[in-house]
Amino acid sequence: MVLYADLDALRASAADVRIVTSDGQTIAAHSYVLASASPVLERMIHRARRGWGAADCTVAVFGVPSDAVIAFLHLLYSSRVAPGTEEELVAAHGPQLLALAHAYRVEWLKRAAEAAVSARLTADRAVDMLKLARLCDAPLLYARCARLAAKDFAAVEATDGWRFARRHDPALELELLQLLEGADQRRARWARARASQEAYRQLGEAMGSLDCIFDAASAGPGTCRDGDATCQGLRLLMRHFAACARKAAPGGCARCKRMLQLFRLHASVCDRAELQDQPCRVPFCSHFRAKMQAEKADKTWRLLVKKVRRARAMVSLANRQVPEVVAMSWVKYSSSKWARN
Secondary structure (H helix, E strand, O other): OOOOOOHHHHHHOOOOEEEEOOOOOEEEEOHHHHHHHOHHHHHHHHHHHHHHOOOOEEEEOOOOOHHHHHHHHHHHHHOOOOOOHHHHHHHHOHHHHHHHHHHOOOHHHHHHHHHHHHHOOOHHHHHHHHHHHHHHOOHHHHHHHHHHHHHOHHHHHOOHHHHHHHHHOHHHHHHHHHHHHHHHHHHHHHHHHHHHHHHHHHHHHHHHHHHHHHHHHHHOOOOOOOOOHHHHHHHHHHHHHHHOOOOOOOOOOHHHHHHHHHHHHHHHHOOOOOOOOOOOOOOOHHHHHHHHHHOOOOHHHHHHHHHHHHHHHHHHHHHOOOOHHHHHHHHHHHHHHHHHO
16 A cells, blocks of 8 residues: 655545545545545445546545544555554544544544543543543443543533533433442442451451460460450450350340350361361360251351451461572572563
């Protein structure tokens, strides 16, 4: 394909197609270049020639300024977005090029224009670009507009695009509000998930602290992590459990019930209860193990045990020390691999 640095050289060559813009400007072009770049332009050229019966024809490209049409033709002749002039054209006429590339089915240019518009998106254009993304089937730009609106809705709400949508396009306003509601719901779900993971992690640490406390009680002072807040909190709770007179009263004691639940959970995740040489020393462990074997736990409790087991495994992997020899070997392997690449 012949490449043209600018349209002045194009006008000086033998062109057989005339592109007419919205303001009446006429641009000369070659039919074989346009037809090979766009199937829509190919059909338009074919219909124009069949109707007029002449070798040359006229094709109207309306709806965008002449500068955008010139940039569009320049990129069609270049057949790619090369660093330099082409990137500047896409950045300067991104929305218009996106609309033209979508209308005339130039997929490579559509992707480049969508990426350029998404990278330069601001709050004052979010509503307009959201509508453009919906009309041009541009999912990357659509998602970027939705994220920006959810992040800074106050700035979006103050724009002319939002006010215009509220007065003249209620469907777009409703769609944007639904996107914002969906973003709020996703954030709430993520917050709940993070809170749940933190709760499971704390329960996993509590199970390890129970082992630590009673191993220290059997092995002597200095074994338990005295500075650990979890261990200290459990020690206080167990002192209360041992001295509380209300745990046997009707209704019981809430703190004692919490301690019993921790003992039951420990028995569910304990991996030392059946060892003969080193049995588990945590109180009620064997009692709750025998009770669980006789009575099947409900689904909610089984799910809790599964989550706590997983959290303990993740904490154990995160705290595991890598031997220095293995670490150095991995560093040498990584360095040699990158050097080869």
